[in-house]
Amino acid sequence: MKRLKINKFRVISAVTLCVFVLVWYLVTAVFGLFPKTMLPSPDSVFFSFIKKLTSTVPDGGTLFEHIFASLVVALTGYVIGVGVGLPVGISMAWFRPVDHFVRPVFDFLRTIPGIAWIPIFTVWLGIGLSAKAAIIFVGVFVGTVVNVYSGIKQTNEVHIWVAQIFGASKIEILKRVAIPSALPYIFTGLRVSLGMAWLGLIAAELLAAQKGLGYMIQVARNFGRSDLVIVGMITIGIMGALLTLALEFVERRVVKGI
Amino acid sequence: MFLKIDNINKTFTSEAGNNEVLKNVHFDIKENEFVVIFGPGQCGKSTLLNIIAGLEKESSGNVYLEDKKVTKPGPDRAVVYQNILLFPWLTVMGNVEFGPKSRGIKKSIRQKDAQEYIDLVGLNGFEKSFPVKLSGGMKQRVGIARAYCSKPKVMLMDEPFGALDAQTRYLMQEEVVRISAHEKRTVLFVTNNIEEAIYLADRIIVMTNCPSTIQKEYVIDLPRPRDYTSEEFLRLRQEISSIVEFTR
Amino acid sequence: MSDRKEKTFWAVVSLSLLTIVWFFASQMESMKTLLPNPVDVFKFLVAGAISPIGQHNIWGHILWSLSRVFVGYTLAAVCGIVIGSAMAWTKVGEAIIKPFYLLLRPIPSIAWIPLAILWFGIDEKSKYFIIFIGTLLIIMTNVYDGVRSVDKNLLGAARMLGAKENQLFFKVVLPSAVPQIFSGLQVGLGAAWATMVAAEMIRSSEGAGWIIIMGQNSVNMVQIYAGIILIGVVGLFLVTAMRFLEAKLCAWNIRGK
Ligand SMILES: Nc1ncnc2c1ncn2[C@@H]1O[C@H](COP(=O)(O)OP(=O)(O)OP(=O)(O)O)[C@@H](O)[C@H]1O
């Protein structure tokens, strides 16, 4: 009985999606209500996708080359951002003087979106890999620090007391109590930051790049190739989802006991 | 009969297997009687109360209130919960008037009524406070006022003082005696505290371990207010404790 | 209260320290082209508050930016709460909406910019749309989680007290989800502000993002820094306003502090 019900809603989902694609097809390919530059038909998106796997028109790169270029930039910025964000977040939450000095500056800086730094980073670092990685770094750094900070701050005080009673030093409590119990928050931070990295990447590539998925959709727009824009967007979505899945896989491996 | 529990059975089924919780539970309650159900932990007391409330479905058997079969939740029965369950976004007044408000009773009437019950449970002056600001004992007073305010025929109280400290618990027991003398109601009160049972009950129904059935009934006709240290009290306590099977 | 004073004290100390470090760094020879003097940036901001940069003075630019955020954000908040609730509270709603939600969610708001320009041209509508779509999914996610995590026992308690099925949503589910919805609105506002900056940097003729990009085009580092500080200050103001509103609306919730 129960199984039947689940199927009923699955069917509704499937039907809705089919109707959506059908309507899309009808208004574009059959009735031609929209110009090609605004809304491509679903089949032309599909064929563009297949073609783009090998073709370098109009932006000088195949889909895989763009994906690869984007991944390199995003992961570089991400790894550095997490690498710096973790220790900063932990020491802000754990050592009062650091909190006092760094917190206000941080609270101000975090309201500035990573994108706004683009002009400065391009002056400092040019428009190569390092400028884009720096933009991503900003977003990732903020996301990591915020979550790590609140995770450590919420370390159950009871745990800390117990640890103190058993004579653990401050550093030891941090290592053996605070960080492990903050792990779920830390991973939330890593996940949020991954989203930030991907967003920052697209922004950076829209504004300053010669390769990458953001660059690809920007060029496609200039040529009025809405089909390629959508191919690019879907690819961006899929890559973002895959990266998140990979991170969740790691998380399940690490945060077993919690 | 006013409230009739007719041969209730309950088995929870899950992937892990069947869990037979209630077995042939059968008893009657007279109007305005104060009945305490006393039994060991995890024996299905809450489950029984939820079935009477209509929040849980029995596997077989029936519950009749004034000869009408109970099938779903409704304001002719009110529950005071083990974990209190106030609406945290409503003030004390908002919580107490929730029932009448849902039934579309006019504001002036329902608030006057609610005020009466707030006064009765001793929360005068806290009408505008939110639950977070109240102590455990005060929260449960709101729970009791809210239950009375929906004018139920039967009050179902599920270990209402289980989460309170011992001192507050004694105080609340006295309050229940005072309130139920003032507001005559049929009460079904669940507890796993033997003193609480003897202090409050007209009649105690002792349940066995899982799958639980009724083990024995005691009619308590000590005069109120009762004295925890009187000889009769202590004798009853001794007797009932000796037959209950507390397990680990 | 003294806790607050202490916080203010340290905020003043650390921000002043930052400015001093910035000042001395900007005096170094190697930093000449990279880091302008903070005094110049400050002067620029004061001057810009009175006389125009481009077509408007600073207040005009902020107003433009805020009005863009306001339109896209309000629309997203209303739609997000309605659609998110429908997705969380009704099975059919979930079956219909969730596939689209899952498909759209991993696409960052900024990736919509090229398509938005193809659809709506480069005028205001495309900016509203980008801000809308970026904020919508964030708010929807929070509404969905909030509605889903309503305490089932609380629903039972309401039924017990005589609430009818059609009253449950507005009397129990929605109020209990308010803290979570609010945190969605907060995060959403931050995202809307950031998306707006991006949209303005890519195509616009006024606004806070435009100040930065014009600074870049005319190689004016002072203007770039001034624009960034402006964006930070307005962003900080928005966050504070939201916190204030939350404290008012969620007084019943300890976590709402
Ligand atoms: N919804 C449910 N699904 C499956 N099993 C349940 C459910 N509710 C209760 N049970 C099981 O039924 C048994 C009795 O639970 P119940 O809460 O009625 O006991 P109780 O006597 O009220 O316990 P306590 O003294 O702790 O309040 C327990 O073993 C519990 O695990």
Ligand SMILES: [Mg+2]
């Ligand atoms: Mg129970």
